[in-house]
Amino acid sequence: MSEQSIPEFRKTSYFNPYVGGVLLGLVLLAAFYISGRGLGASGAVKSAVVAGVETIAPSHAENTKFYSDYADAHPNGPLKSWLVFEMLGVLIGGFISGAIHGRLKLQVEHSPKITSRKRLIFALAGGILFGIGSQLGRGCTSGSALSGMAVLSMGGFISMIFIFGTAYALAYFVRKLWI
Amino acid sequence: MGPLIVYENITQNTNLFFAFLIGIGFGFVLEASGFSSSRKLAGQFYGYDTTVIKVFFTAAITAGIGLLIFGLFGWIDLDLIYINPYYKWSTIVGGMIMGAGFILGGFCPGTSFTGVAIGKIDAMIFVGGLLLGILIFTEGYPIFEGLYMAAYKGTPRVSSMMGISDGLFLLGLVIVAFGMFYVAEWAEKKFPLKEGSK
Structure with a gap:
């Protein structure tokens, strides 16, 4: 097998998966201990979608039951949510790891x-x-x-x-x- | 005593700051474990790289055992932590649609963000797809509502449904996980990625 045929994800070094798993478990445990909830991702994207609709089509958002219910349930606005802040952290944490391990590449x-x-x-x-x-x-x-x-x-x-x-x-x- | 948000009266803004710090840890561990690579993630479905199964199940049993111990020592009030509600049909159908998305797209939402963070264009397009997919759901909510709200079962926990203690259930889960790790290690040797061999 020539050097070029080795896939890129095989050339770089990652954490041992069991070590990574224990660390991920501890991050999850911290979320429960501090905030009483687990990790998430898609909820933050939903917040972004709702915020986008409210900004681009405010009257549509006000007159559509789904968005008005969401607004009632989130009085501080869709973006001031635990998952949005957590996912901003994910982008930064992922970037830091990528930078340390030399994996930043478009x-x-x-x-x-x-x-x-x-x-x-x-x-x-x-x-x-x-x-x-x-x-x-x-x-x-x-x-x-x-x-x-x-x-x-x-x-x-x-x-x-x-x-x-x-x-x-x-x-x-x-x-x-x-x- | 935890959760700190309830017992130590930390403010909403402090809680959001902790969310940000927890997210940094989450993103760092995901990227460092290789979850920013769709080819590595997809490997679990073909056996050539089973990192995801190992990390995912190790994390679940670590956090599960951690919560059990914290509860036993009285460090956390387990009655106050969030348990996701169980709506039978939307969980099943939603899970199937997500599974199809996983094998086609090579990412799940959390992992795609770590891909974006290190410059993966395919991850950025995947996130674009997520935005579109969620918009389809929010705009089409009246169509999905019947399925979304059907067969609500409360917030059942598997251990109580089986009538056994959390500790015993976790012990069983650990044994199952170790069995899966054994199969995963075997699969990586059995189904190596044959690239450049043609």
């Missing part, structure tokens, strides 16, 4: 068997599906599955089983995207 990462364009089309499609699914499921892999499992909630385990189970079930059919 690029499209994809299998050599597909084009960048194809990768980006599927990234968009995957994002749209994850966006819809995370709203129906009241949280994504972090907020519903991981945080839910840590508190032994039924919702957390069912989320985890259906997210990972569906991805495994479909993996064979889209294998050309990845292997």
